[in-house]
Amino acid sequence: MGTARKYAIRLGEERSWTVYLHRQVHKALGRLLNGLPDGGRISHTALRQQLAGTNLPMRHTAEILAALDLLDEDRATTAREWIERRTAELPGSFAADVRGWLLWLLDGDARTRPRAMGTLHSYFGSVRPIVERWSEHRIQLREITPQDVTDAVVDLRGSQYTATLASLRSLFRYAKKSRRIFTNPLRGIRVGRRPPGPVMPMSDEEIRHVQTTAQAPAARLAVALAAVHAARGEAIRALLLDDLDFRQDRITIGGNSQPMGSLTRAALRSWLTERRTRWPHTLNRHVLVSRQTTNGTSPVSAYFLKRQLTLHGVSLDRIRADRVFGEALATGADPLHLTAIFDLSETTAVKYATLARQLLNEPTGQEPGRAT
Template identity: 35%
Template sequence: MGIFEDDSEPSFERWLAERLDGLAPGIRSETERWTRVLRDGSPRSLPRREGTVWLYLNWVRPALLEWSNRYDHLREVTRDDVLTYIKTLHGHRRHDQLVALRSLFIWAKRNGLIFRNPASRIRAGQYEYAVLQPLVPEQVDRSVAAATTPATRLILALAAVHAARVATLMLDDVDLGNRRLTVAGHVRPIDDLTLQLLLDWLEHRRSRWPNTANLHLLINNQTANATSWASNHWISAAMRGQDATLERLRVDRQLEEAMVKGPDPLHLAEVFGLDEKTAMRYADSARALLEQAAEQQSP
């Protein structure tokens, strides 16, 4: 009827206010603008996934809290300040926090908030990734048992069979007539199991929300009345606490492809739409696992 006014505060706003608490006013306002550009995008940048935005702000927060004790604005932060801070970090923490700080200062320089980028030409360094390990059947079975609704069963299958991130999948990405599924711009055939779970979910979706205007494949009580995608928190809820989480199921599927078809990063990039570095990491892990298996079988 057009008379409902939703005045509830979005969870992102509550989280953002909490994360910015304690920063100097000038640094707080600049960091808030950067965070919103990460989430919403701008004419010069694409929006990031909400999970990525959370990580970036969490990574820069410790440094910003420290600098807020003596500075009021980002333009006061010097290269020596950045070098002194990152000397206290090692491994993943050093790499991740420096990447996030670079993003913040590049944005600030581009928008005229600072005169020079204090994080430029500071090497993040490289670290060795551990060999990815496949899931064991018992771990997958427990996750299968935890998926008890049409939505969670479909989410599980899309992750385990197609290595798909389902939040942004649209109804148009599913072609039931030709049994095709488009994931991240790549068309994949729909197997019998996924087809049946898709049919079950679409029937449930039609009967539960027959008048929804939301064109995303996965919807819930909140998003059925809007046009946005379902949150990653809702999507991963059923698998939370399991060894075989949705992310590990996606990793396991891509690792399986590399071991069955051969550790070819070009093949993995073509099938799953992976970037070059990620595809090479899966290929390297598959190669190491295959070599280990061969050594164990040799007399």
């Protein structure tokens, strides 16, 4: 125990830890190591279980235990359990194909490096709904045709299209390598960002899905920032506490100061209350923080928002586009106005304004869609 604490003090001095972080790390080490017999080790799973819900720093503690050879790395077992559980939910022969693929990603081989669990989660989240649709008219992976792939991604745009196609390419690369398929249906399909398709207002069904899915305070805040201020994901992650001015009812996003509004203000207060409750002593100045960033100064990762929203079918890009398009319809399709309030490029503003003008000029009796 004494050795671990001395190492923690030296590591903290090298990395300029705060007094609070030093104290929390020592507390975590005490919780884990008190009563541990000489020569004993603690598993990574046990570490997570004992520190869960305590706000004690798991990552820093695990790093110290690993450096002192006191940590038993058993996460591979946990990962395999996750793979077995999730692939068992897939239909028919597809389950075995996807299971083999995920295990290959986890372990790697002589020519392929192992992938992190976050990558497995992301890839599986992209592939699962497609596999479930394929199972309605196909029995196994080797029956999938290039047309099936094209149909699966035809409605996707931007980063969602790129991520999904990259996941499918990985799946079929494994299937070809392991001789589960004869020909690769993705051959000739280029993985690249597809230009955004025609922007249309969100349907009532899409809005209901967002409302029912975004329940956590962090998710509701991200949706509010996209829906009210047309904020991009990177701008949401970069938002600082210093960018909030509740007294003047202003918020600065991406360097652009805007009125905060009641919806944003309510979402911010809800999230900031949870933030103070969970991490009352964090020095991180970013509005959004997570267990991984609360003891540092960096923003949350892109996967933080993806886990909260994208993997559940909610696209911030779609919400943001709906907000810009709604503003274009409400203000007479003026590209200069869109550029001023949303900090859009001239090309993007003209694109929205042109489409809005087309819909505004449609004959009465045709429904152009619902503006927000």
